[in-house]
Amino acid sequence: MIDGYPIWVVLLIGLGVFAAGFVDGIGGGGGIISVPVYLLAGLPAHFALGTNKLSSCVGTAASTLRYLKNGCVDWSLALPSILLAILGAHFGTSLQLMVDEKVLKYVLLLVLPAAAAVLLRKKSLPEKRGEMVRWKRCLAVWGFSLLIGCYDGFYGPGTGTFLLIAFCTLGKLDVRTASGNVKLVNLSSNLSALATSLMAGKVLLGVGLAAACFSVAGHYLGAGLAIKNGARIVRPVILIVILLLMVRVITELLGL
Numbered sequence: 001m002i003d004g005y006p007i008w009v010v011l012l013i014g015l016g017v018f019a020a021g022f023v024d025g026i027g028g029g030g031g032i033i034s035v036p037v038y039l040l041a042g043l044p045a046h047f048a049l050g051t052n053k054l055s056s057c058v059g060t061a062a063s064t065l066r067y068l069k070n071g072c073v074d075w076s077l078a079l080p081s082i083l084l085a086i087l088g089a090h091f092g093t094s095l096q097l098m099v100d101e102k103v104l105k106y107v108l109l110l111v112l113p114a115a116a117a118v119l120l121r122k123k124s125l126p127e128k129r130g131e132m133v134r135w136k137r138c139l140a141v142w143g144f145s146l147l148i149g150c151y152d153g154f155y156g157p158g159t160g161t162f163l164l165i166a167f168c169t170l171g172k173l174d175v176r177t178a179s180g181n182v183k184l185v186n187l188s189s190n191l192s193a194l195a196t197s198l199m200a201g202k203v204l205l206g207v208g209l210a211a212a213c214f215s216v217a218g219h220y221l222g223a224g225l226a227i228k229n230g231a232r233i234v235r236p237v238i239l240i241v242i243l244l245l246m247v248r249v250i251t252e253l254l255g256l
Helices: 007-026 031-039 045-069 075-096 102-120 134-154 158-170 174-199 204-231 231-253
Strands: none
Touching: 007 045, 007 134, 007 204, 007 231, 031 045, 031 231, 045 134, 045 174, 045 204, 075 134, 075 174, 102 158, 102 231, 134 158, 134 174, 158 174, 158 231, 174 204, 174 231, 204 231
16 A cells, blocks of 8 residues: 555556656646546645646656757756746636636637647648748747736646747747756746645645656657657647547536
8 A cells, every 4th residue: 555545546546647647758748648547546635736746747858858968958048937827827727716717718728729730731840940030939938938827827737838939930940959958947837836736735645756766767668769859759749739628627517
C-alpha cells in the first residue's frame, strides 16, 4: 500500500502518467491525460490536482534538462517569458473568481478548431528560426507568455501546447528552441502551483513520487523524439492534444 492505495493501482497511475509525460515532452498538454488518470484511480479532486503537479514537475524538469543539454533554449527570451507567465497566471486565477469558467470554455470551442486549422494549413512547424525583427519577436513571445499564462491560471489544460504554437507561428522560433523555452515556462508555473498545493496539504507524496518515476521516463523519451525528429513528431502530437482538449471541454460543458 502507498498512501492507502494498493500497489497495482499506483502502477496503473504510473502507466497513465508515463503516457502523459511522453506526450507532454513532445508537444505539451500531458495534464489532459494525467489528471483524469488520478481521478479514475479514486483520488479526490484537490489531491488529484496537487499530486499531479508533483509528478509533472519532476517529469518536466527531466525534459527541460534534456532540452537545455542540447542547447534548445533562447535565454534572452525565456527569462522574461517565465516572469510574465507567472504574472499572467496570477491574474488568471484572480479573474477566475469573477468570471464563470463556462465563458472561457465556449471561447475555447472557437479557438481550438482555429488553432487546428492553422496547423493543418502549415505543412510543418519551422525547423529553422524565421527572419523577424528582434523587438517584434520579443513582443510576440513575451506577450503570449503573459496571455497564455493568464489562461493557465484561469483554466489550464493545454497551456504548453498553446505556448508552443504561439512561439513557432507568431514568434517564428524553430520548433526545438520553442519547445525548450516552453518547458522552462511550464516548469516555473508548475513549481509555483506545487508549492501552493504542498502548503495546503493536498499532495499524496508517496503516490506522487512513485508516479514521478514514470513521468521522468515519459518526458525524457518524448523530449528525445522531439529533439531528434522536430516538426515531424511535434505537429501530429499537438493536433492530438487539441482534439483531446476539445473532447474534454465538450464533455465538461455537457456535464459528463
